[in-house]
Amino acid sequence: MPVRQSSKPRARRPAAEARPYHHGDLRRVLIDAALQLAAEGAEISVREAARRATVSPGAPFRHFPNRDALMAAVAEEAQRRFRAEIEAALSESPAAGPLARFRAFGLAYLRWAMRNPAHFEIISTGRYFAHGGSSELTRDNAELIALTEQMLADAAAQGLLRSADLKRIQIAGRALVYGFARMKLDGHLPRWGVEEGEIERMAEGVLDLFIAGIAKP
Amino acid sequence: MPVRQSSKPRARRPAAEARPYHHGDLRRVLIDAALQLAAEGAEISVREAARRATVSPGAPFRHFPNRDALMAAVAEEAQRRFRAEIEAALSESPAAGPLARFRAFGLAYLRWAMRNPAHFEIISTGRYFAHGGSSELTRDNAELIALTEQMLADAAAQGLLRSADLKRIQIAGRALVYGFARMKLDGHLPRWGVEEGEIERMAEGVLDLFIAGIAKP
DNA sequence: CCACTATGTAATCATCGATTACATAGTGGG
C-alpha cells in the first residue's frame, strides 16, 4: 500500500512517478481502494475511497464525474482480472475435447466467483452503476460468451451433443453457472456451506450433471 | 390510493377503520408504498415511503426499528405473494407426473420473477436487509424447496431419473432457474430480449432442456 | 518566464437514516 509517508504531502521532486500531476495517478489509487473496500465487505463510498487515498472528499470528482463512473471503472478492473483468470485456466488445459474445455471454463468461472464474491457481484449485478451498454465490461463479457459458443459449436461438429439447439444449451449453461455463483453470494446455500471446499465440489458436481445432460450418451 | 383529503389530518371519528390508532395501520401503508417504490424501479427510502403515506419522516420508526426492518417486512410480503402464485399454479396442474409438476413449478417461478423483477430481487438478493436467518422469508423459502425435493423423490421412486443423486439435481435445478431469472434482472439477456414473450419462451426451453437432461431416456 | 490547464482543497447543499424531546389520541381502571 504505497501511501506517502512524509508529513508534507507533496515533496519537490515527486519521486519520478512517470504518471502525470500532483498525486501520481489518483485515479488508479481510488479504483484500488474501492476494490479493497468491496473485498472487505464494506459499502463503496466515494468519500471512503478518498479517505484511503489521503485526499479531500472532492478530489475524486476530478477523475470521475460521479460515483457511478467510479463504480464502472471498478467493475472494468474486476472484469479484467476475472477474464485473465479464466483464460489462464483455459490455457492450462490445452487440447482435450470441446466439452472438457467447456467444463474447465465453467469451473474457473465458479472458482473465481466463490473466491472473489464481492468483485463478482460488482461485475455481474449491474446494480452498482448505470450499465451504459457500451462499456468495456460489456465487450469483455461478450468475448467470453463467444468463447463458450465456439466450444459448443465444436462439440456439435464432432457429434457430441444430444440437441442441436446450441443457443438454448448456451443460455442454460450460463444460467446454471451464474445461478450457482449467485446462490452462493446471495446466501442460498446455507446448510452444507459450512465446510470449506464442499461448495466447490458441489459446483463441480452440478457442472458435470449439466454436461452429462447435454452430451450424447 | 386512500389519502386523507381533509385539511385537518385527523377528523374526530376516524372513519371506523377498525385498525388501531391514529393513522389506521401505517405499517401496512408503508410496506405497500415501499413495494410500489420498488416496482417503479426507484430506490426504497424510509423517507420516501413516509412521504407517500403523508406522514412525518420519523413516523416509520415507530413501526420499524430501522430501515432494514422495513425492508425485511417488505421482503416477507413479496415472498408471500410469490409463494401464493407458485402454489396456485401447481394446484391448476393437478395430477400429471412428478416431472410435469417440477416443470410447472419452474415455469411459475420464472414467470413471476420476470413479471415482478424488483420484488423478486428483494426476495432473493439478501442485500437489502440483514437476512437474520430466522425470518419468515427463510422458512417460507425452505418450504418451497422441500416441495421440489418431494417432486424429485417421487420421480426417482418411479424410475424417471438418470441419476440417483437427488441433492445434486435439486441444486442444479435451482441454480438454473435462479440463474435465468437473475440474468434477466441483471441485464444479461440483452440482444433477443427486445420482443416481449420471447424471453419467457426461452425460459421454457431452458427448463425443458434441463428436464430432458435429467430424465431417463 | 509566464499564461494555461490539470489537479486538489475548502466550503457548502440536499438527502438520507437515525435519535430525541415533545404532542396527541385512544384505553382502561378507579
Next chain:
DNA sequence: CCCACTATGTAATCGATGATTACATAGTGG
C-alpha cells in the same frame, strides 16, 4: 367520568453521503 398510561405521530436535530462551486497550486509549453 375522569385521569393516568401507552401507542402513535411530529419537530428538531445529528452525522454521513454524493455532488457542486469557488479557489489554490503545480506542472507544461509557447
